[in-house]
Amino acid sequence: MEAAAAPARTCDDADAGELPEASHDARMSTSVRQDYIDALPIAAAVFRLGDGAPLWIDIANEPFVDLAGWDLLAGPREASESAFLDDSGLGDAIAQFLKTNECTRQFESSDGQLVGARHFVVRLARLRAYPGLGVRCLVSLIDRTAQVETERSLRAEMLRDSLTGLPNRLAFNEEVEKVLEDPAFLPGSHAVLVVDMTRFSRVNECVGSMAGDELLITFARRLFSSLRAGDFLARTGGDEFGLLLKLDKGLEDAIQAAERIRTALSAPFRLSELEIRVDCAMGCALLGGSEELAEEVLRNAQFALKRAKVDGGIRFYEPNQARAARRRFSIETELRRAIEGNELTLAFQPLxxxxxxxxxxxxALARWENGRRGAISPVEFIPVAEESGLIVPLGRWALEAAVETLASWDRKAGRTLPLSVSVNLSAIQIARDDVATRVSAALEAHGIGGDRLTLELTESAIVQDPRRATKVLQELKDLRARVAMDDFGTGYTSLAYLQRLPIDVLKIDQSFVAAMLGDGDSIAIVRAILSLADALGMDTTAEGIDSPELAKALTRLGCTHGQGFYFARPLPGDAALDYWLARSA
Structure with missing residues (x-):
């Protein structure tokens, strides 16, 4: 019944909060005291607790009498006769207060009704003690029902998704918090399932946002119809819905729920004249009890959802996913700082x-020696750079540093060396950056001819946007730079692209090269690539040559160039120049 009680304090006989007295005569008339009570604009009454006697109401004003449910108060009346005081627990609170030495007390209370309840701020103030009058206090009630209802209405709006009418992400997290805080909670007894429409953006693009909203509403209804008693559904994002599932059989229940939802969503959705089939990805995380926040559980399910979008079906969260995500985020932050602080270096592997x-x-290969983590492999930080967009500044740096190093080799040798340098381009760089302008500026700044620079890009960079890739490659060819297709054979490039694009070199992926000596299929693939390159007038480079036998086999097959640990590992700039000088002597 009590809430937000103010700190208690003791009082003496001369209490400032007492009911005003006309004189210090304890025999002041009841009518005079009644006048003071009636003058108050809020419900008020004087309560008295005698020695061993029940709680009495000596006087009360009309608003209080109305609350008590009486027609009038004719003389003192026992508090227990009021249903209001009994249902709200206010009578017990007043009696308990009068048994203490507190001077005042303030708390919030309601009339105890389940529907249409009234809410009050209750203030108790001890009155001066007089012989024969017992222990008394003034009780005043400030009605705050309208304020409470407004707050509840605002909170309900705050927890509701305006489009679908479902609870929103905040409400979902609160529901998960209740489960985690329940003393009877058992690990594995609940799960969070996140459902995402994988192609919703295409619907918006093709039929418009209004139809997209209609699809979301219909999708939400279809999801709701698949729930069991005790399940909780919310819209947790744009086209993402979260379900809190109660599990009787642990993981088995979660799988059955996911299959039931998938079946419910498999039928096409009809929007006006259109019939749309929706593909869904699902990620699930069991509540283990170790989670501190509901948001952490939802995030775990979203980690699994991310995998489901790639692999399809339903995926379950594994703890190492969160650790990996935190590490990726940490690497992203530190990589940004490393690029800005020029903390990366280039290593050079001979061709x-x-x-x-x-x-x-x-x-030229990027290398990163982190002061706290030590050496971080490109296999780890390059994907982070691509995912975060840092690949654009990283690529600019690598291009500038590679051309600058080539120019420094010329200066040290005192002549233009018969050497070229290769720099990798990512699909994101081609899509977002003005690559040709960057290349032109770097070549001009260091006095290097375009024919001494090779730009390597993967097949995915071409497949993602063939038109833009063609334009960028042609601009690079206009600068006399060479273009190499890296990791050839692992992507989806069509022969039409190879014939149309200005590509100079095909680089055979090391997965085929490494298996050549023991796998007839790999030899056949390498031979086919070499024949294709020869027919199209392209050079070839085999990656991952780590033995003299591989080098000899590739030479016999007609491969033009090779690189790998058999020749040398990636070397620092000065060591690379020394390596070339030694091999050229």
Missing amino acids: VDLKTGAVSGFE
Whole structure:
């Protein structure tokens, strides 16, 4: 019954909060005291607790009498006769207060009704003690029903999704918090399932946002119809819905729920004249009890959802996913700082002419020695850079540093060396950056000819946006730069692209090269790539050559160049120049 009680304090006989007295005569008339009570604009009454006697109401004003449910108060009346005081627990609170030495007390209370309840701020103030009058206090009630109802209405709006009418993400998290805080909670007894429409953006693009909203509403209704008693559904994002499932059989129940939902959503949705089939991805996380916040549980399910969008079906959260995500985020933050602080370096791996054994150039590879973590592999930080967009500034830096290093080699040798340098381009760089302008500026700044620079890009960079890729490659060719297709054979490039695009070199992926000596299929693939390159007038480079046998086999097959640990590991700039000088002596 009590809430937000003010700190108690003791009082003496001369209490400032007492009912005003006309004189210090304890025999002041009841009518005079009644006048003071009636003058108050709020419900008020004087309560008295005698020695061993019940709680009495000596006097009360009309608003209080109305609350008590009486027609009038004719003389003192026992508080227990009021249903209001009994249902709200206010009578017991007043009696308890009068048994203490507190001077005042304030708290919130209601009339105890389940429907249409009235809410009050209750203030108790001890009155001066007089012989024969017992222990008394003035009780005043400030009606705050309208304020409470407004707050509840605002809170209901705050917890509701305006489009679907479902609870929103905040309400969903509160529901999960209740489960986690329940003393009877058992690990594995609940799960959070996140359902996402994988192609919703295409619906918006094709039929408009109004139809998209209609689809969301229909989708939500279909989801709701698949719930069991005790399940909780909310819209947790744009086209994402969260379900809190109660599990009787642990993981088995969660799988059955996901299949039931998938079946419910498999039928096409009809929007006006259109019939739309919706593909869904689902991620699930069991509540283990170790989670501190509901948001953490939802985030775990979203980790699994991310995998489901790639692999399809339903995926369940694994704890290492969160650790990996936190590490990726930490690496992203530190990588941004490393790029801005010029803390990365380039290593150069030799490109060797397989017929002559001469070093014709080097591939520039980014390296990162982190002060706290030590060396971080490109296999780890390059995907983070691509995912975060940092690949654009990283690529600009690598291009500038590679051309600058090539120019420094010329200066040290006192002549223009017969060397080229290769720099990798990502699909994101081609899509977002003005690559040709960057290349032109770097070449001009360091006095390097375009024919000494090779730009390597993967097949995915072409497949994602063939038109833009063609334009960028042609601009690079206008600068006399060479273009190499990296990891050839692992992507989806069509022969039409190879014929149409200005590509100079095909780089055979090391997965085919490494298996050549023991796998007839790999040899056949390598031979086919070499024949294709020869027919199209392209050079070839085999990656991952780590033995003399591989080098000899590729030479016999007609491969132009090779790189790998058999020749040399990636070297620092000065060591790379020394390596070339030694091989050229």
